[in-house]
Amino acid sequence: MKFTLSWLKDHLDTTASVDEIAEALTDLGLEVEGVENPGAKLAKFTLAKVVHAEQHPDADRLRVCRVETDEGEKQIVCGAPNARAGITVVLAKPGDYVPGIDVTLSVGNIRGVESHGMMASERELELSDEHDGIIELPSGEVGQKFTDWLAENDPAKVDPVIEIAITPNRPDALGVQGIARDLAARGLGTLKSQDSKSVEASFAAPLLVHIDDDTLDGCPVFCGRVIRGVKNGPSPAWLQDRLRAIGLRPINFLVDVTNFFTYDRNRPLHVFDMAKVSGDLRVHRAAGGEELLALDGKTYTLQAGQMVISDENGPESLAGIMGGEETGCQDDTTDVFVESAYWDPVQIAYTGRALKVNSDARYRFERGVDPAFTSTGLDLAVSMILDVAGGEASEMIVAGEVPDVSRAYKLDAKRVISLVGMEIPEAEQRQTLTALGFRMEGTMAHVPSWRPDVLGEADLVEEVARVASLTKLQGVPLARVQAGVPRPILSPMQKREQIARRTAAALGYNECVTYSFIDSKAAELFGGGDDATMLANPISSEMSHMRPALLPGLLQAAARNQARGYMDMALFEVGAAFHGGEPEEQHLLISGLLVGRTGPKDVHGASRPVDLYDAKADAEAVLSAIGAPAKMQILRGANEWWHPGRHGKMCLGPKKVLGIFGELHPKVLRELDVKGPAVAFTIWPEEVPLPRKSGASRGAMVMSDLQAVERDFAFVVNDDVQALDLMNAAAGADKALIEDVRLFDEFIGGSLGEGKKSLAITVRLQPSDKTLKEKDIEAVAAKIIEKVGKATGGVLRG
Numbered sequence: 199m200k201f202t203l204s205w206l207k208d209h210l211d212t213t214a215s216v217d218e219i220a221e222a223l224t225d226l227g228l229e230v231e232g233v234e235n236p237g238a239k240l241a242k243f244t245l246a247k248v249v250h251a252e253q254h255p256d257a258d259r260l261r262v263c264r265v266e267t268d269e270g271e272k273q274i275v276c277g278a279p280n281a282r283a284g285i286t287v288v289l290a291k292p293g294d295y296v297p298g299i300d301v302t303l304s305v306g307n308i309r310g311v312e313s314h315g316m317m318a319s320e321r322e323l324e325l326s327d328e329h330d331g332i333i334e335l336p337s338g339e340v341g342q343k344f345t346d347w348l349a350e351n352d353p354a355k356v357d358p359v360i361e362i363a364i365t366p367n368r369p370d371a372l373g374v375q376g377i378a379r380d381l382a383a384r385g386l387g388t389l390k391s392q393d394s395k396s397v398e399a400s401f402a403a404p405l406l407v408h409i410d411d412d413t414l415d416g417c418p419v420f421c422g423r424v425i426r427g428v429k430n431g432p433s434p435a436w437l438q439d440r441l442r443a444i445g446l447r448p449i450n451f452l453v454d455v456t457n458f459f460t461y462d463r464n465r466p467l468h469v470f471d472m473a474k475v476s477g478d479l480r481v482h483r484a485a486g487g488e489e490l491l492a493l494d495g496k497t498y499t500l501q502a503g504q505m506v507i508s509d510e511n512g513p514e515s516l517a518g519i520m521g522g523e524e525t526g527c528q529d530d531t532t533d534v535f536v537e538s539a540y541w542d543p544v545q546i547a548y549t550g551r552a553l554k555v556n557s558d559a560r561y562r563f564e565r566g567v568d569p570a571f572t573s574t575g576l577d578l579a580v581s582m583i584l585d586v587a588g589g590e591a592s593e594m595i596v597a598g599e600v601p602d603v604s605r606a607y608k609l610d611a612k613r614v615i616s617l618v619g620m621e622i623p624e625a626e627q628r629q630t631l632t633a634l635g636f637r638m639e640g641t642m643a644h645v646p647s648w649r650p651d652v653l654g655e656a657d658l659v660e661e662v663a664r665v666a667s668l669t670k671l672q673g674v675p676l677a678r679v680q681a682g683v684p685r686p687i688l689s690p691m692q693k694r695e696q697i698a699r700r701t702a703a704a705l706g707y708n709e710c711v712t713y714s715f716i717d718s719k720a721a722e723l724f725g726g727g728d729d730a731t732m733l734a735n736p737i738s739s740e741m742s743h744m745r746p747a748l749l750p751g752l753l754q755a756a757a758r759n760q761a762r763g764y765m766d767m768a769l770f771e772v773g774a775a776f777h778g779g780e781p782e783e784q785h786l787l788i789s790g791l792l793v794g795r796t797g798p799k800d801v802h803g804a805s806r807p808v809d810l811y812d813a814k815a816d817a818e819a820v821l822s823a824i825g826a827p828a829k830m831q832i833l834r835g836a837n838e839w840w841h842p843g844r845h846g847k848m849c850l851g852p853k854k855v856l857g858i859f860g861e862l863h864p865k866v867l868r869e870l871d872v873k874g875p876a877v878a879f880t881i882w883p884e885e886v887p888l889p890r891k892s893g894a895s896r897g898a899m900v901m902s903d904l905q906a907v908e909r910d911f912a913f914v915v916n917d918d919v920q921a922l923d924l925m926n927a928a929a930g931a932d933k934a935l936i937e938d939v940r941l942f943d944e945f946i947g948g949s950l951g952e953g954k955k956s957l958a959i960t961v962r963l964q965p966s967d968k969t970l971k972e973k974d975i976e977a978v979a980a981k982i983i984e985k986v987g988k989a990t991g992g993v994l995r996g
Contacts, residue, residue, distance in 0.1 A: 199361065199362050199364050199371065199377075199461075200359055200360070200361045200443070200444035200445060200461075201359070201360060201374045201377065201444060201461065202354075202357040202358065202359050202360070202440060202443045202444070203216060203219075203357055203358045203359075203576075203611060203703075204353060204354070205357075205374050205440055205462070206219070206358045206360075206374055206377065206378055206381075208374070208376035208390070209374055209375045209390055209392070209461075210378035210381055210382060210385050210386070210387045210388070210389060210390065210572055211387050211388045211389075211390055211889075212381070212388075213387075214386045214387060216358045216360070216382075216855045218233070218386065219360065219381065219386065219581075220233055220360060222381060222384050222386050223360070223362055223377070223380075223381070224668050225668075225669060226380050226381075226384060226664055226665065227364045227365070227368070228363075228364070228368070228371050228377065228380065229362060229363045229663050230360060230361070230362050230363075231361045231362060231363050232360075232361045233358060233359070233360050234359040234361070234362075235356075235359075235524070235713075236324075236355060236356050236357070236358070236359075237345045237348070237349075237356035237358075237766065238659065239295075239297045239323075239324070239484075240323060240344055240345050240348070240356070241343070241345055241793075242290075242291075242294045242295075243288050243289065243290055243294065243318065243323070243343070243344040243345075244267070244268055244288075244289050244340075244343055245286055245287070245288065245289065245338040245339060245340060245341065245342045245343075245344060246265045246267045246268075246272075246286070246287050246288075246289035246293075246317070246340055246341075246343060247265065247266045247284075247285070247286050247287070247315075247340050248263050248264075248265055248266075248281065248282065248283050248284065248287060249263075249265065249266050249271065249283060249927045250263065250264040250266075250283050251263045251276075251281055251283050254275065254308075254309060254311060254458060255309075255310075255311070256309040256310055256311075257308075257309050257678035257782050259277055260275055260276070260277050260308065260763045261275070261276055261282075262270070262274075262275055262311055263275070263281055263317070263450045265275050265287070265289065265315075266339065266340050267289055267291075267315075267341070268341030269291075272314040272315060273309050273311070273312060273313065273314055274313050274314060274315055274316060275306075275308040275309075275313040276318070276332065277315070277534060278317065278331040278332040279330070279331055280331035280332060280334060281317065281331075281332060285334045285335075285336050286334065286336075286337070287302055287317040287318075287319060287332055287333060287334065287335070288317065288318045288323065288332075288333045288335070288336040288344050289315055289316075289318075290312060290315055290317075290322075291303065291314075291315045292304050292305050292315055292317050294315075294695060296316070296318065296322055296323070297322075297323065297324050298318075298322035298323055298324045298439070299322055302569030303315060303316060307740030317332040317333075317896060318332060318333060318664060319332050319333060320333055326353055333346065336632070339701070341373060341971050343430070345380055345480070347790055350585050350714065350728060354435075354436065354439035354443070355640055357439075357443060359443050359444065359881060361656075362377070364489075366565055366606055367617065367651035368651065369464065369562065369565035369566040369567065369648075369650065369850055369853050370568070370648045370649055372462065372464045372561075372562050372565065373461065373462060373463045373464030373465070374461060374462050374463075374780055375462065375463055375464075376464060376648065377393065378390075379633075379634060379635065379686050380665075382633060383633035383634050383665050383668075384665055385849060388565075389633075390833065390974060394574045394577065394578070395577055395578055395581040396577065396908070397423070397581055397584070397591050397594075397879055398578045398591075398592035399467045399591060399592055399594070400591060400592070400872075401426075401590065401592050401593075402592060402593055403422075403423070403424055403592040403593050403594075403595045404424060404472075404592070405424065405475070405477070405478050405479060405535070405595070406418050406478040406479070406595070407422060407478065407479045407481065407482070407595050407597040408478065408479070408480050408481075408597060409481040409482075409597045409598050410480070410481065410482040410483065412482075413481055413482050413483055413485060413505060413726065414598060415542060415545075415914055416483075416505045416517075416541065416542045416545040416995060417481050417517065417518075417539055417540070417541055417542070417598065418540055418569070418598050418600065418601040418811055419503060419539065419572055419595050419596070419597070419598040419599055419600045419601070420481055420539040420540075420544075420595075420596070420597040420598055421537070421538045421539065421572055421573045421576050421594060421595065421597075422479075422535055422536060422537045422538065422576070422594070422595045423535070423536050423576060423577075423580050423591050423592055423593075423594050423595065424472060424534070424536075424591070424592040424595075425533065425534050425535075425536065425580065425583060425584070425590065425591050425592070425750075426532070426534070426589055426590055426591040426592075427588060427590060428452070428526070428532055428533065428534055428583065428587045428588065428589040429448050429532075429533065429587050429588050429589075429986065430451055430452050430518040430527060430529055430530070430531045430532070430587060431450060431469070431529055431587075432448070432449075432450065432451065432587075433450070433451045433452060433454040433455075437451075437454055437458060438453075438454070440458070441454060441457060441458070444461065449925050450467045450527065450528070450529055451583075451587055452527040452531065452534060452583065452587070453469065453526075453527060453947050455467070455469075455579055455582055455583055456579070457558070458582075458649065459575060459578065459579050460558050460562065461558075462557065463566065463571065463575055463578070464562055464648075465538065465567060465568070465571055465572075465575035465578075465579075465901075466558065466559035466562055466563065466567065467536060467537060467538050467575065467576070467579050468515060468521045468536075468559075469521075469527050469534050469535070469536050469537070470515075470525045470527075470534060470535040470537065470685075471525050471526065471527050471528070471531045471533075471534060472520070472533035472534055472535050473531070473532070473533060474524055474525045475514065475525055475535060475762075476509045476510040476511045477508050477510035477607055478508050478509070478510075479507055479508070479509055479514075479535075480507070480509070481505065481506075481517065481539075481597070482505070482506065482508065483501065483502070483503050483504065483505055483506075484500035484501065484502060484504045484505075484506050485502060486500065486501055486502030486503075487499065487500070488500045488512060488513050489513075489518060490506070490513045490514075490515075490522055491522060491523045491705055491803065492516060492520045492521070492522060492523060492555070493520055493521050493522065493523055493526055494520065494557075495523070496555075496556065497526045498553050500513065500516075501549075501552055501553075503519065504516075504517075504548075504549045504553075505517035505541070505545060505549065505551070507537075509525075511524075515537075515743050516548075516553070516555070517539075517541060517549075517552075517560055518539070518541030518549075518559060518563045519546065519549060519550055519555055519557055519560040519563075520555060520557045520559065520560070520561065522545040522617070534583075534896040536579060536583070538572050538573065538575050538576035538579070539572065540567065540569040540572050540600070540601065541563045543563060543564045543565060543566050544564075545865070546560055546563040546564045547560075547564040548905065551612075553815040554757070564906050565813060566650040566824075566966065567648075568646075569600050569601050569603060569647060569649050570600055570603075570647035571647070571648070572600060573594065573596070573600075576594070576917070577594075578699055582651045582800035584945055587818040591752050593783050603647050603650070604644065604645075604647075605644075605645050605653075606639075606642040606644040606645065606826055607642070607643055607645070607652075607655045608641050608642055608643075608653060608655055609627065609628070609631070609638070609642070609643045609655070609658055610641075610655060611623075611624035611627055613655065613658050613659050614627065614658070614663060617656060617659045618663045618671065619657060619667075619671060619672075619674065619939075620663055620666060620668075620670065620671055621672025622662060622666055622849050622867060626662075626666070627662045630661065630662050630665045630666070631643050631658065631661060631662065631663075634646075634649075634665070635648070635649070636658075636661075643658055657935065663865065665836050669708060672846055690888055691786065691883065691884065693788070694825070694883045694886070695883070696801055697823050697824050697982060698772055698788045698823065698824055698881070698883065699772055699821055699825075700723070701819060701820050701823040701824075702770040702772075702788070702790060702816075702820060703770075704814050705768075705790075705819060705820075705936070706768050707768045707769060707770040707816075708749065708767070708768060708769055708770070709754050709769075709770055709771065709772075710752060710767055710769050710770070710771045711771065711773070712743075712745075712748070712752065712754070712755060712771060712773075713741060713751065714740070714744060714745055714773070714774065714776070715733065715736065715737065715741035715743065715744065715745070716740075716741065716742075716743060716745045716750050716751065716754075717739065717740045717741070717742055717743070717840065718732075718742050718743050719869070720750040720753075720754065720869075720870065721744075721745065721746055721750065722868050723750065723837055723839055723865075723869055724745075724746045724749060724750055724837075724866075725746050725747070725837060725839075726744070726745065726746025726747075726776075726777075727743050727746075730751050730778050730779040730783075731744040731746065731777075731778065733744050744776035744779070745775055745776060745839065746775055746776065746777065747775050747787065747789070747880065748773055748775060748787050748788075748880070748991065749789050749791065749839070749862070749878055750767050750772045750870070751771065752770075752771060752789060752791040752878070753791065753862075753866070753867075753870045753872050753876075754870060755769060755789060755827075756769065756793050756872050756876070757870055757871045757872050760793075760871075760872065761871075761875055765794045765795075766793065766795050766796075767792070767794060768790070768791070768792050768793075768796075769790070769791045770788070770789060770790040771788075771789055771795075772786075772787070772788050773786070773787065774786055774787070775787050777798050780827070783786075785882065785884060786882070786883055786884055787880055787881070787882065787883075788815055788820060788880070788881040788883055789878065789879065789880045789881070790813070790817070790878060791876065791877075791878045792808040792813060792818075792876065792878065793806070793808070793814075793872065793873075793874070793875070793876045794875070795807055796808045798814060800840055800841045804838065807863075807875045808875055808876075808877050809860050809875070809877060810841075810844050810845065810859060810860045810877050812877060813859040813860060813877040813878055813879045814846065814859045814860075814879070814950065816859075816879060817847075817848065817859045817879035817881060820879075820881055821848065821857060821881060821886065824881075824883055824886055825886060825887075825888075825889060826856055826886045826887075827887070828848065829847045829848070830849060830850060830856065831848075831849045831851070831852075831922065831926075832846040832847065832848060832849075833846065833847045833849050833852065834846065834847065834920075835847065835924070836858045836860070837858075838863065839862060839863050839866045840858065840860050840862065840863060840969055841861035841862065841863055841864070842862040842863075844860050845858060845859065845860025845861065846858070846859055846860055850887070854885060855882065855885065856881065856882060856885050857879060857880060857881035857882065857884055858879065858880050859877070859878070859879040860877065860878070860879075860948050861868055861875070861876070861877050862874075862876050862877070862878055872983075902965070902966060903964075904936065904964075904968070904969055904970075905965070905969065906962055906964045906965075906968075907962075907963045907970055907975055908911060908961065908962050908963070909959055909960070909963070909979060910942075910958060910959070910960050910961075910962050910977065911928070911958065911959050911961065911979075911982060911983070911986075912943070912956050912957070912958040912959075912994065913956065913957055913958075913959075913986055913990070913992035913993065913994060913995065914950060914955070914956050914992060914993055914994075914995045915954070915955060915956075915990050915991060915992040916953060916955075916958060916990075916991065917946065917953055917954060917955045919955075919957075919990045919991070919992070921957055922942070923928035923990055924957055924959065924989070924990050924992060925941060925959060926937045926989075927941075927985045927986045927988070927989035927990060928959060928961055928982045928985060928986055929986075930979060930985055931982040931985045932963075932978050934966075935963045935964065935965065935970075935978055936961055936962070936963060936978070936982075937962045937963065938961075938962040938965040939960070939961050939962075940960045940961065940962075941957060941958070941959050941961060942958055942960055943957070944956070944958075945957035945958075946959055957992070961982060963975065963978060
């Protein structure tokens with residue numbers, strides 16, 4: 199939102215400087231993005247007078263001028279056709295920077311004649327595109343600053359332009375009057391009263407406007423007036439200057455009026471050329487397939503349900519967004535229909551996004567304009583047209599009725615302390631709300647129609663606090679509820695999240711925070727992408743679904759890094775994944791991803807490709823840190839995005855899955871453009887059982903004074919036997935004595951023959967009451983051989 203200082207002063211009686219206004223606006227929540235002061239680049243230029251001018255001795259189109267300046271008489275060579283004796287000019291001296299030609303002047307030599315500066319044109323000073331000659335001023339003294347002369351004679355040329363950022367909840371600040379109202383409430387001036395102008399009707403309206411019943415929710419009220427005998431043409435200089443200052447191009451007076459009120463009062467309008475309108479106007483929803491050539495020169499194909507304004511020939515305007523080229527006003531337009539309507543913000547937003555069309559009108563209607571100002575804004579615009587372009591106006595046409603947006607909330611003065619922490623007297627709070635346009639009746643504050651963002655008592659507190667300035671807020675420590683060390687407030691799951699992050703970071707992983715939204719293709723690769731997790735209003739096509747896992751985001755981050763030459767990565771994320779569209783259909787995950795090689799490359803032999811055992815070790819470390827039991831089963835049968843033969847599920851029983859580790863399927867890597875090798879792990883921290891007893895102290899350490907014994911066994915089994923089944927059978931031979939079973943070798947081929955393999959395990963025996971003798975060890979060994987034989991059919995290798 200841009201506006202000039204003089205424009206602001208049309209609504210605000212103030213002596214505040216531009217810097218004071220900019221600081222106050224940012225403090226009020228209307229962040230100033232920039233201030234452009236045209237006078238700053240003209241500050242060094244002064245006025246001078248041409249005393250004598252004669253033909254250059256060596257150039258037909260150049261003249262040698264003697265110019266009276268504040269530093270005495272100077273010789274300047276000039277090529278302008280109007281360079282002559284007696285005129286007052288704008289002087290640029292050697293050393294001055296001329297913005298229009300991007301040159302810092304120096305003493306020049308032009309065709310053998312020295313030139314000490316230049317006399318500037320309007321284009322060279324970026325005042326306009328005029329470059330037919332140098333500037334001739336009707337008045338001014340030699341040595342006077344050019345900016346001072348402009349401030350007295352043409353202030354628009356040095357009018358500072360302020361640009362502010364508008365948050366979606368402040369549509370009232372999309373008009374200069376709304377900005378002035380905020381500044382007046384802060385105390386930087388007095389808001390000028392803007393009397394509404396009543397336009398006397400000269401004739402009955404020659405057309406009717408009808409709103410279809412199914413469109414009343416999108417257009418509750420539509421107002422308009424016909425004006426006959428308008429003399430269109432260029433706008434007055436003041437209007438053109440204001441529009442140019444904020445970056446708009448003046449077109450003709452009728453169009454410029456609509457642009458003016460769009461920015462001045464946040465009231466978008468549209469003007470139809472009556473000579474091009476056939477019959478009455480109808481506000482309705484498109485059937486779908488209609489085409490409209492809009493004012494931006496593009497043809498739009500309308501979708502079913504989008505609101506349009508049509509005459510007997512078809513659509514003439516894209517309602518609330520952009521008018522049609524066919525009924526646009528030209529310089530020869532004499533009869534017009536001026537439209538002012540209120541359009542539903544949500545439906546305007548849907549139409550604008552679907553058609554990908556942007557306009558100032560759409561920007562304001564989808565944020566919310568003042569519905570009560572619909573007819574008043576129309577009369578203000580019609581009155582300006584009559585004053586400048588002449589003509590006579592018809593009776594006002596009104597279809598529908600202004601929607602009732604009245605509401606009131608109780609002002610509780612104490613809530614400013616409880617919600618914000620500021621002590622503001624009740625009288626000051628009431629005065630602030632009144633200055634902002636609220637109507638106070640007792641303890642109730644009636645919200646003005648131009649503030650759709652105020653929807654509760656807390657919003658009243660926000661208004662009071664921002665006008666009082668949150669910079670006055672002082673930090674006060676919270677009072678202790680009780681003496682001593684406060685009780686922990688983190689839940690067990692929150693503690694697990696903290697521990698998991700620290701553990702993963704200590705293992706060398708870099709934490710990522712990726713979007714919870716991913717594209718449908720990536721979601722489908724990881725079991726998602728259904729309608730339940732699809733967003734109704736996605737930011738982009740690459741963020742259309744809620745993520746079913748954390749790995750898609752990590753893999754996409756890895757692909758972006760690889761595209762920039764970083765091939766080796768260790769990434770992790772802790773966050774929510776979604777298996778449905780309801781609030782409770784989400785679960786917490788911890789995922790890690792290793793890509794490329796591991797180990798430092800500058801150490802000989804230390805770097806190697808990552809493998810699934812790296813992921814297994816890191817997954818076990820994280821699980822151990824968050825309190826998972828030491829003994830877990832490793833099972834197969836994970837989801838299809840894991841390599842079918844190179845992964846494992848870490849389980850407490852077949853149905854209690856704590857985590858998965860392994861290589862990712864080559865298809866997944868190929869689809870997400872990740873160059874392998876790539877291994878990963880995913881942990882479900884909510885599945886890890888909580889300890890039966892909670893306390894700050896650790897459990898007692900159990901140590902045995904008796905010597906442990908280890909025995910190795912090598913069994914020949916069929917090649918389809920899983921090592922885990924064999925190890926579980928061995929461990930079950932004597933649960934009291936057998937402390938651990940580890941697999942240390944697998945041998946296939948040789949003398950074993952086809953379809954056989956050898957699995958070698960180490961069994962650790964730990965007695966608790968007496969030292970084991972040889973016969974005790976042999977007895978346990980016999981049980982192990984028996985159990986393994988029954989479970990797997992394995993026999994000791996000879």
